[in-house]
Amino acid sequence: MPTLSRPLRYAALAGWFALLAVTPFIADNYTVRVAITVAMYSALALSWNFIGGFAGYPSFSTAAFFGLGCYVGALSQRHGVPLVLAWLLATLFVTAFAAALGTIILRLKGHYFAIGSIAIVEVVRLVISSWGSLTGGGDGLNVPLLSGGPDRVASTVLYVMLGIMLLAFIATLLVDRSRLGFGLRCINQNEDAADMVGIDTTRYKILGYALSALFCGTVGAVYASWVGYIDPTDSFSILLTVKVPVMVLLGGAGTVFGPIVGAGLFVLLEEFFWANFLEWNRAILGGIIVFLIFFLPSGILKLDYRRLFRRKSPADRVEAA
């Protein structure tokens, strides 16, 4: 990975994507499940990257968006909305929710923003679990099953999740090259200065925050259709809300490929530890996080970016001259 040039990175990504896509034809159901999980977390990690990576806001509200997506998707299906429309509805609702919330919570910075965004997850979870008449409360909700046998369902979900992952990646590429990405990076470096030189920081931050919610909503709704049953504890888990930023940190925050690398690696590691050390699974994941903070503080990719940059910069200067 270290010295891959940009076209090679795209090729590697395409290969990875193709590998995930062919799992239903060449591997057992368990592997397909892992592939779905990889695609799902890649989409979530790419989403978080907009606000956490580009703009540097320590957002821990992923689980709120994901869980809301689960519930909106499930509830609208139970009320007769067709499948795909229900997924779109969940996406729209969650994006609007994030945009509205963003106007309030994005006034906070640093520690207060982090605490506030965690509190959002708690509040939404508590509201959902106490609104029993609509959401089934703590008993959870059954979601209409997808048509077809288990194999058929798994491959359908896989392709939908891969589609979302691809869309999230394309969105990342577009943002990376647009004014929005530039503005978010400026905010990351110095928000006051960015404001001073004419970047509409409030609008950019809200856009970034809404973008970070958009795909989470879709992923949540699709996840609900896949598993067929949702409950508040599972949908709004604090573990999810920390795991996703950790994946991005693992790959490299603020980079285009980092979230995919991080999510893939993390999910594979997690599956491996689940399978082999069930009892110690949580401690091992904790250990990975501690290791990551100390030995890969800026992620796998970013470390190499810097090294590449240092080696190339004299040559670039010669060319420019």
Add this chain to the structure above:
Amino acid sequence: MDLLQILVNGIVLGALYACIAVGFSLVWGVLNVINMLHGSFIILGGYLTFFAWFHLGVDPILALPAVALLLYALGYALQYLFINKVVTSPVLTTLTLTFGLDMILYNLMTVYFTATPRRVTLDMGSADILGVVMPMDRVLGMGLAFFLTGLLYLVMRGSTIGRAIVAVRMDRQAAALMGIRVNNIYAITFGIGALMAGAAGAVFAMVFPVTTNLTGTFLGKAFVICVIGGLGSVPGALVGGIALGVIESFAGFLIGPQHAITLGFVLMLVLLVVKPTGLIGVKGYE
């Protein structure tokens, strides 16, 4: 149930809440670290007290100082070995690190102690004053919580260590130039935070059953109390704790206990936006 009873219930609960939050507030205020381990520290303190009482027959009040010292040692070591290395990093890093450490501690506790709810039963009867009925163990718990919180206040105000902690908070570099070993003070501060959590857990185990499933709940309470009361002072945590206790008590009576918890979080979000310094927050730690 009459209003006085609800109020007294709220204050008793609030005293325990203050004790839970004061260590969290200290660590946040001085180290600028959101300590995700805090909930597990509380449960660990509660469990250790229970085991000392159940297996060794140690009176929980005698066990409390020992448990608190053990937690201090654990906190000191964690800060000295791990958190100190990244203490100046952005919140994302420090929060994630403490969350990772918490996952390890939580896993250790569930494997070795299991998640069974445990409670020290003191059987002290209950008191009835002016129609307000209150079990004596809760009164004792409240007394201990106030005592511990007060003690921390005195230590922060009066002792050399306390003044050194405040000095480091105010200006890290100047404090270092005055001969204060900053890393040591950071470790001591985190140790005191863990100590207060452990002591709070010991007190809690005398009053309510504790289980590892409650770590998140306690952590959430600490968030809310710190934001309501204001970060960075013992009186802030005390005011925040009692405010939350009384609010939850009344809300539980009026709109149901489940909604009372939601109300606490909503109140916190509103305060975060309207007045992030809390009711009596100050900059630095006094």
